[in-house]
Amino acid sequence: xxxxxxxxxxxxxxxxxxxxxxxxxxxxxxxxxxxxxxxxxxxxxxxxxxxxxxxxxxxxxxxxxxxxxxxxxxxxxxxxxxxxxxxxxxxxxxxxxxxxxxxxxxxxxxxxxxxxxxxxxxxxxxxxxxxxxxxxxxxxxxxxxxxxxxxx
Amino acid sequence: xxxxxxxxxxxxxxxxxxxxxxxxxxxxxxxxxxxxxxxxxxxxxxxxxxxxxxxxxxxxxxxxxxxxxxxxxxxxxxxxxxxxxxxxxxxxxxxxxxxxxxxxxxxxxxxxxxxxxxxxxxxxxxxxxxxxxxxxxxxxxxxxxxxxxxxx
Amino acid sequence: xxxxxxxxxxxxxxxxxxxxxxxxxxxxxxxxxxxxxxxxxxxxxxxxxxxxxxxxxxxxxxxxxxxxxxxxxxxxxxxxxxxxxxxxxxx
Amino acid sequence: xxxxxxxxxxxxxxxxxxxxxxxxxxxxxxxxxxxxxxxxxxxxxxxxxxxxxxxxxxxxxxxxxxxxxxxxxxxxxxxxxxxxxxxxxxx
Numbered sequence: 001x002x003x004x005x006x007x008x009x010x011x012x013x014x015x016x017x018x019x020x021x022x023x024x025x026x027x028x029x030x031x032x033x034x035x036x037x038x039x040x041x042x043x044x045x046x047x048x049x050x051x052x053x054x055x056x057x058x059x060x061x062x063x064x065x066x067x068x069x070x071x072x073x074x075x076x077x078x079x080x081x082x083x084x085x086x087x088x089x090x091x092x093x094x095x096x097x098x099x100x101x102x103x104x105x106x107x108x109x110x111x112x113x114x115x116x117x118x119x120x121x122x123x124x125x126x127x128x129x130x131x132x133x134x135x136x137x138x139x140x141x142x143x144x145x146x147x148x149x150x151x152x
Numbered sequence: 153x154x155x156x157x158x159x160x161x162x163x164x165x166x167x168x169x170x171x172x173x174x175x176x177x178x179x180x181x182x183x184x185x186x187x188x189x190x191x192x193x194x195x196x197x198x199x200x201x202x203x204x205x206x207x208x209x210x211x212x213x214x215x216x217x218x219x220x221x222x223x224x225x226x227x228x229x230x231x232x233x234x235x236x237x238x239x240x241x242x243x244x245x246x247x248x249x250x251x252x253x254x255x256x257x258x259x260x261x262x263x264x265x266x267x268x269x270x271x272x273x274x275x276x277x278x279x280x281x282x283x284x285x286x287x288x289x290x291x292x293x294x295x296x297x298x299x300x301x302x303x304x
Numbered sequence: 305x306x307x308x309x310x311x312x313x314x315x316x317x318x319x320x321x322x323x324x325x326x327x328x329x330x331x332x333x334x335x336x337x338x339x340x341x342x343x344x345x346x347x348x349x350x351x352x353x354x355x356x357x358x359x360x361x362x363x364x365x366x367x368x369x370x371x372x373x374x375x376x377x378x379x380x381x382x383x384x385x386x387x388x389x390x391x392x393x394x395x
Numbered sequence: 396x397x398x399x400x401x402x403x404x405x406x407x408x409x410x411x412x413x414x415x416x417x418x419x420x421x422x423x424x425x426x427x428x429x430x431x432x433x434x435x436x437x438x439x440x441x442x443x444x445x446x447x448x449x450x451x452x453x454x455x456x457x458x459x460x461x462x463x464x465x466x467x468x469x470x471x472x473x474x475x476x477x478x479x480x481x482x483x484x485x486x
Contacts, residue, residue: 017169020189028194028242034263035187037172038395041254042180052394053319055387058371083394090180095395102193105300108264111186115256115395121373123387124394125319138320141391148257190486204485205410207478210462235485247486256395267486273464275478276485277410290411293482 005067005079009059011086014096023078023100030077032104034111036097042090048129050139052094054085055123066117070099073113074106081114083124116149157219157231161211163238166248175230175252182229184256186263188249194242200281202291204246206237207275218269222251225265226258233266235276268301310334311384317358318389321365324358334380341367342376344386358388366391401425402475408449409480412456415449425471432458433467435477450479457482 006022008014016035024030040050063081071079078100088094095118099110120141128136158174160166168187176182192202215233223231230252240246247270251262272293280288316329338344342362349359359365367374369383380386407420429435433453440450450456458465460474471477 016172020168024191024243028192029196030191031193033187033189033191035185035189036256036260037185037187038256039176039182039185040180041183044181054394055316055318055368055371055389058368058387061371062373091176104188104190104267108188108260108267112260115260119395120392122394123318123368123389123392125390126393127319138390139393141393145395206485207407207409207459207462207480210459210478213462214464271486272483274485275409275459275480275483277481278484279410290481291484293484297486 002071002076003078005064005071005081007060007063007067008082009054009056010082010084013084013093014082016096019080019082019096019098023080023098027077029102030100031102032107033098033100034104034107036111036115037093038095038115040088040090040092040094043128046131047090048131048133049087049089050094051087051127051129052085053125053127054083058123059083063118063122066114066121069117070110070114074101074110076101076106076110079110079114081118083118083122085124087129113152116145116152119145120149154223154228155230157216157223157233159212159215159219160234161206161208162234162236165236165245166234168248171232171234171248171250175232175250179229181254182252183254184259185250185252186256186259188263188267189245190247190267192240192242192244192246195280198283199242200283200285201239201241202246203239203279203281204237205277205279206235210275211235215270215274218266218273221269222262222266226253226262228253228258228262231262231266233270235270235274237276239281265304268297268304271297272301310336313383314385316385316387318387320390321358321388324354326354339379339381340376341369341374341378341380344380345376348388364391365389404474405476407476407478409478411481412449412479415445417445430470430472431467432465432469432471435471436467439479455482456480
């Protein structure tokens with residue numbers, strides 16, 4: 001039976017080592033862990049913050065559906081996805097995916113897949129807040145994100 | 153100019169959050185970090201420990217050459233590889249690769265590449281120590297590791 | 305017997321769709337004859353200047369029926385909450 | 396003038412190659428006529444029972460010349476440290 005995935009949507013920062021420890025605690029069958037952390041860039045210094053709007057309820061459900069797909073497709077021993085919302089400053093974490101498996105290939109592929117699908121299916125929208133206090137534009141979706149998701 | 157890679161061969165455990173913080177400290181141009189941790193499995197409970205023999209000097213040099221290849225091939229903003237040697241117990245960390253970049257694709261590919269090449273080129277050899285104190289066999293190289301490295 | 309009138313549906317908006325419509329959500333009794341998501345988007349465009357602006361480029365509007373992504377050809381019958389938003393940019 | 400005798404070379408062994416040879420390293424004056432890594436492995440096999448055992452399956456033995464991987468066709472001239480080991484299993 002595949003493990004249950006941990007899915008959380010939260011405004012507060014997350015703790016990568018604590019989340020990793022939660023997956024590995026009390027077991028010695030995990031051979032590889034891939035942790036992806038997505039961070040807020042300052043875009044060459046012009047960004048004050050990113051505002052992340054989300055669709056409460058659907059965000060958890062949709063990430064949960066993506067996680068179920070990953071758990072069915074790869075022999076994972078642990079899977080965690082956490083996505084923040086609200087105002088996030090440059091250098092801060094936005095998203096975390098951790099995949100654990102007996103052998104590294106499944107962990108790499110599942111984490112990569114999770115991120116491609118989070119990008120294109122999880123209901124989150126980024127807006128730039130520029131240095132000086134003006135609200136900048138909503139970030140536009142990138143065709144290469146769709147192309148990345150289409151690989152799977 | 154690509155960043156310098158951090159390469160270390162050591163017997164003591166490594167600290168993933170500290171190594172990650174070292175890559176991100178004081179900068180806000182990193183958008184994605186992929187951290188791979190390889191752990192010692194207990195192989196269904198029969199393993200007491202793994203003994204990792206290495207070729208001092210060549211191990212650092214060879215991982216350094218693999219890292220230079222990765223830095224030349226992907227637009228990385230940080231790259232770390234740490235490999236332990238000596239006696240390692242089930243559940244303990246063996247190897248760490250962290251790749252940081254502006255966009256996630258480069259970080260995923262570089263970390264994946266580093267692990268495939270570490271597996272097949274870094275001069276380390278694993279031997280099993282079995283529960284009960286007997287020395288087990290040297291671990292045999294797996295054809296799928298060569299196949300994985302040949303992808304690049 | 306006459307058919308019961310359709311119950312009102314909750315329409316929900318996000319990101320620049322929300323800003324252009326000017327509200328985060330509304331409860332609406334949909335007119336008869338709207339079968340698909342595409343029909344619903346076409347009707348939205350007819351509801352005034354703000355809606356015409358929000359749904360100007362119908363092809364890029366994403367829709368979720370009861371919190372599940374739905375293509376423009378999907379039937380809307382039975383959905384109680386219908387969300388409209390731009391392509392996602394999280395992660 | 397006669398040619399200087401070749402300086403001794405350090406031979407280094409790891410994992411089960413080390414165990415079979417029975418030592419981690421040795422300093423050896425190589426005989427004349429060994430051009431390639433393959434020649435050197437063939438000579439190693441001739442050095443006694445332990446060596447014959449260690450180098451039994453020549454094709455799987457990996458070699459490093461001065462801490463760089465070298466194919467069996469590589470020339471050994473100039474190398475000061477030559478290492479022999481099984482396929483790597485780290486990571």
